[in-house]
Amino acid sequence: MSSPKNVLLVFLASNGGVDGIQSAHDGENQKHGLKNLVNRTAGNLIKKTQFAIPPLALMILASAEVEGIRQQICDLRFEELPLDAPWDLIAISVQTGTASQAFRLARSLRDQGFCTALGGPHVTLFPDSCQPHADVLVCGEADDLWKKVLEDLKTGTLQPRYTASALPDLAIPRPVRAGLFDPSRYFTTNVIQTGRGCPFSCDFCNVHVLNGNRLRQRRIPDIVDEVQRFREQDNSIFFFVDDSIDASPEYAEQLFSQLIPLDIRWFGQATTMLGQKPRLLETFARSGCVALLTGIESIEQQSRSAHRKAQNRATELARNIITIRQSGISLYGSFIYGLDGDTLETPSAILDFIRHTGLDVPGINILRPNPGTRVFERLREEGRLLFDPANLDAWRYTFGQELLYRPKHIDPHDFIDSYCTLTRKIFTPLQSIRRGISAPAAGAAVTLFNLFYTYLYSLSRRDLRLQQKKSL
Numbered sequence: 210m211s212s213p214k215n216v217l218l219v220f221l222a223s224n225g226g227v228d229g230i231q232s233a234h235d236g237e238n239q240k241h242g243l244k245n246l247v248n249r250t251a252g253n254l255i256k257k258t259q260f261a262i263p264p265l266a267l268m269i270l271a272s273a274e275v276e277g278i279r280q281q282i283c284d285l286r287f288e289e290l291p292l293d294a295p296w297d298l299i300a301i302s303v304q305t306g307t308a309s310q311a312f313r314l315a316r317s318l319r320d321q322g323f324c325t326a327l328g329g330p331h332v333t334l335f336p337d338s339c340q341p342h343a344d345v346l347v348c349g350e351a352d353d354l355w356k357k358v359l360e361d362l363k364t365g366t367l368q369p370r371y372t373a374s375a376l377p378d379l380a381i382p383r384p385v386r387a388g389l390f391d392p393s394r395y396f397t398t399n400v401i402q403t404g405r406g407c408p409f410s411c412d413f414c415n416v417h418v419l420n421g422n423r424l425r426q427r428r429i430p431d432i433v434d435e436v437q438r439f440r441e442q443d444n445s446i447f448f449f450v451d452d453s454i455d456a457s458p459e460y461a462e463q464l465f466s467q468l469i470p471l472d473i474r475w476f477g478q479a480t481t482m483l484g485q486k487p488r489l490l491e492t493f494a495r496s497g498c499v500a501l502l503t504g505i506e507s508i509e510q511q512s513r514s515a516h517r518k519a520q521n522r523a524t525e526l527a528r529n530i531i532t533i534r535q536s537g538i539s540l541y542g543s544f545i546y547g548l549d550g551d552t553l554e555t556p557s558a559i560l561d562f563i564r565h566t567g568l569d570v571p572g573i574n575i576l577r578p579n580p581g582t583r584v585f586e587r588l589r590e591e592g593r594l595l596f597d598p599a600n601l602d603a604w605r606y607t608f609g610q611e612l613l614y615r616p617k618h619i620d621p622h623d624f625i626d627s628y629c630t631l632t633r634k635i636f637t638p639l640q641s642i643r644r645g646i647s648a649p650a651a652g653a654a655v656t657l658f659n660l661f662y663t664y665l666y667s668l669s670r671r672d673l674r675l676q677q678k679k680s681l
C-alpha cells in the first residue's frame with residue numbers, strides 16, 4: 210500500500226484589523242520610530258484580545274475526506290509554516306489584500322521543491338494573473354472540486370487549473386469537522402455557514418459576483434447537528450457567518466426555532482430589515498442571539514441608489530435599528546463614507562444617526578473599490594482611482610488607512626479632514642464605556658470593541674494625514 214499524501218492548507222495574515230494592525234507607513238518615517246514601536250506593541254495586544262476567527266473556507270476543505278490523504282491547516286496569524294514535514298501539496302487561500310504575499314510565498318515554496326496550489330476569491334476572479342505563481346489553481350467554490358484535486362494528487366495526475374463548473378448545491382450534506390483549531394487562540398471556533406449567495410447587487414460588494422444572486426441553503430438538520438458537534442469542542446459563542454442570516458425569513462425562523470433548546474449564544478450578520486420582522490426577531494432573541502452586524506452603508510438615499518443598495522429605504526433605517534436593539538440584541542452598524550451621493554454634510558448626519566439610534570458599535574469605513582466589483586470598474590473608467598489598478602499592494606490594508614479613489618462631490622483633502630473629524634468624535638474611551646453600559650447585550654464585548662476601534666481609528670487618522678502630505 211502506498212504511503213498517505215500530506216496536504217497543508219495555509220491561511221495568511223493580513224496587514225490590519227484583528228490580525229494586528231500595522232501602519233501603512235511603518236518603517237518609512239523615522240520621526241515616528243516610537244509610534245511605530247507603540248503600534249507594533251498594540252498590534253500584538255490586539256492579536257491577544259482574540260477577535261480573530263478561524264478561516265471557514267479552509268475548515269470546509271480540510272473536512273473533505275479522501276482515503277490516503279491527510280490534511281492540516283496552518284493559520285499564519287498564529288503559527289509558523291511547518292516546512293520540516295514532507296508536504297505533497299501546499300495550498301494557499303488568496304484574498305486580494307493578501308495576493309502579493311501569497312504569490313511570494315508560493316514562488317518561494319516552489320523554489321524549495323514543494324508543489325503549490327492557490328485558491329480563494331482572488332484566484333476565482335483573476336485566474337490568468339494568478340496562474341504563473343503556482344503549480345495548481347482552484348477556481349470557484351471548491352466544496353466538490355477539492356476532492357477531485359485530492360484524488361488527482363493521489364494518482365499523480367494533478368492539472369494546472371481546476372474550475373468549478375457550477376455553484377455547489379449546499380443541500381448535499383458536507384459536514385464540517387469540529388476541533389480543527391485551538392479555541393484559546395480565537396474569539397470563537399464555532400463558525401457556521403447556513404448558506405451562500407445574495408439576492409442583492411450592491412456595486413461595492415463581490416459576494417453576489419462570487420457566490421451568485423440565488424440563495425443556496427444547507428439542510429437545517431445538518432446545521433443543528435453541526436452546532437451540537439462544535440459545542441462539544443468549544444463552549445464559546447457561535448458565529449453564523451452568512452452575509453444576511455435573515456435573507457430567507459422562513460428558513461431562518463425554522464432554523465433558529467430548532468436551536469432554542471440547545472441554549473447557545475450566537476452572533477451573526479443581518480439586514481436592518483429584520484426590524485420589520487417581529488416574529489423572526491423574537492426567535493433570534495430566544496435562540497440566544499446577542500449581537501448582529503449590519504451593513505447600514507449609507508443614510509443618504511442618493512448614495513444608496515448610486516451604489517445599488519436597493520433593499521431598505523434610508524428613511525426606515527433608524528426605526529429598524531431601534532426595534533432590533535429593543536429586542537435585546539446589540540448592533541454593530543457598518544457605514545461607508547465617501548459614496549457617490551455623499552457630501553461634506555454627511556458626517557454630521559452620521560453622527561446624529563448614531564446618537565439617535567444608540568448604535569452599539571459603529572464602523573466608519575472609507576469606500577474600498579475592490580477589484581472584481583462594479584464600483585472598481587466604474588471608478589477606473591471615470592479616472593477616479595488614486596492608485597495603479599495593477600498594483601495589488603493597494604489593498605494590503607484592510608482597514609480605512611488609505612483613500613484609494615476621488616470621492617465624487619468632495620475634494621480628497623477635505624474628505625480626509627472630515628473623515629478624521631468624524632472618527633475622532635465617535636471613538637473615544639468615554640464613548641466606548643458609555644456604549645458598553647447601554648448595550649442591550651454583550652456589554653463587555655461592546656466596550657472592548659469600541660476601545661479597539663478607538664485605537665484603530667487613531668492609527669487610520671495618522672496614516673490618512675501622511676497620505677494627505679505625501680501624495681494628494
Ligand code: SF4
Nearest residue numbers: 407409411414416452
Ligand atoms: S453588501 Fe450585503 S446585501 Fe449587498 S450584495 Fe453584498 S452581501 Fe448582498
